[in-house]
Amino acid sequence: MTTAAPAVEAAGLTKTYPGGVRALDGMGVTVAAGTVFGLLGPNGAGKSTTVKILTTLARPDSGTALVAGHDALRHPDRVRRAIGVVAQKSGADPVATGRENLLLQGRLYGRRGPEVGRRADELLERFDLADAGRRLVRTYSGGMQRRLDVALGLMHRPQVLFLDEPTTGLDPEARTAMWEEIARLAGEEGLTIVLTTHYLEEADRLAERIAIVDRGRVVAEGTPDELKGELHGDAVHVELGDTPDEVDARLLATALGEFAAVREVAVDGRRLSARADDGPAAVPHVLAVLEQQGAAVASVTVARPSLDDVYLRYAGRRFADADSGTGASTGGGTGGPGGTDVEPAAPAAGRAGAR
Ligand SMILES: Nc1ncnc2c1ncn2[C@@H]1O[C@H](COP(=O)(O)OP(=O)(O)OP(=O)(O)O)[C@@H](O)[C@H]1O
Known part of the structure; x- marks a missing residue:
């Protein structure tokens, strides 16, 4: 257990979208530095809204959020410099090459000189994209594009990396490869990773701690074994x-x-x-x-016992059933993430996050 200050500390977050959808209802998480933390919940539970607030792309109605030691509400610019964001939708430009995307990302963060090219090549190598680095991104497979997205999020060496559903839409092989890469990033580089997922298996396998989110709040939190051990x-x-x-x-x-x-x-x-x-x-x-x-x-x-059983116990319904319906506390709006209240973001979070 690390004694360093938490990488993320959020408490009492509430957020109601226009149309009356209460996306967050007292959401709070604490993520220890250098760990992988999973926000697990069905569609509509409030995971993306939480990530948008922590990555400064949205403001809560109330609550507090500290990320990498900075107040996300008062000093969003500092937070943006300290984090990397891999949003659900790819932030890469399909008509540029993978390498060009990385170079541009580096420049958006104010990096100049040969260091930018070196970092781009290092990331292409690490994400098994070295051979494809000079090909247009639109020719990449889904798995390659997702790996490039993660590489883009790492270009400026962030302290905290937010991965919003990193393996959604990937085939099983690409998903396994991505899991291995995420585990390696946390293990070897001491990066803090906050990952949202609606795959129980993904959370179980990757996250050291998991918060189970339902209807805009955390209903259970602990290591996967602790959570399962309670049953x-x-x-x-x-x-x-x-x-x-x-x-x-x-x-x-x-x-x-x-x-x-x-x-x-x-x-x-x-x-x-x-x-x-x-x-x-x-x-x-x-x-x-x-x-x-x-x-x-x-x-x-x-x-x-499985995480599904944990979810059933705390949320009162099965995960798959909740996943097929809406998890928000009131009906009304069905706008997807990235909707009305996304604020203009600095390059740090904006490039991957605002699309
Ligand atoms: N911009 C928006 N305008 C209106 N409602 C929204 C907006 N963004 C999200 N919502 C609603 O808020 C609730 C929480 O959504 P959120 O995207 O945070 O959930 P999630 O757990 O990340 O789900 P998913 O896995 O589908 O992304 C949902 O009911 C969603 O429809």
Whole structure:
């Protein structure tokens, strides 16, 4: 555990977008320097809005944000110099080469002279783009473009790198390669990385600590093992044949809850989940109760705790279900990130972040 000041300290962030969408509702995170921190949550949970505030591209309605020791609200220019941003959408110019993009990025940060070219070549090499460095970016594969995006974010040697969904849209092979690179950056270079993702596996694999975000606030935080360790026992998931109505669902939960071996029973549509110290031993009881209640069973699975179970526990619904709907606290606007309130940014954050 490092004793240095945290790389990011944000507290009490709130943000309501025009149209009444409450994107952040008391959001707060503390990220230790030199670690990889994952903001994990379904679509619309508020991850991008948090990153936009921390990277000075948006202002909160209230709350505080310190990044690399600087106040993001009072001294956004200082924050911009200390951070790199890799936004969801590529910041690279498709009709320039990869190398030209890197050189331009360096110049936007005020770098001049041969050092800029050396840094560009070093990054092309490191991201396995040396051969493609003089090709137009529009000829790159998705994985190559994403690697170039990360290289652009690193051009000025930031202290904190923000990666907004770095592997969304990548095929499994490119995703694995990106994971390896992110792990190496944190391990070898002591960079602090704040990563947003809606992939449970990505957070589990990369982040030393994870904040699970739901409806604009952190609902659980810890190392992946701590979070999973809070859920004692196995998860028992039952796919019901018919959707029980509300009364049936309550009856099922009550009837199952009478077994000491089974706890935390939740029925969500056709899915019933519960915890049991010994999952396989509990299954016959669970099936017997469901049969008594007249509930048809399509399938039963028993699993060790996963981050999905952590999410279910804290958010009260499954991750995939939340991911397919909106996570914001009120309906209304559906504007995507980068919408109405993005403020003009200095090159440091603006090039990758404002597009
Ligand atoms: N510029 C905007 N104007 C209006 N509503 C917005 C704007 N940006 C985001 N929202 C809404 O705020 C909520 C939080 O969005 P945000 O992009 O922060 O979530 P997210 O967790 O990053 O999701 P995603 O993974 O889809 O990017 C969503 O309901 C979203 O539709």
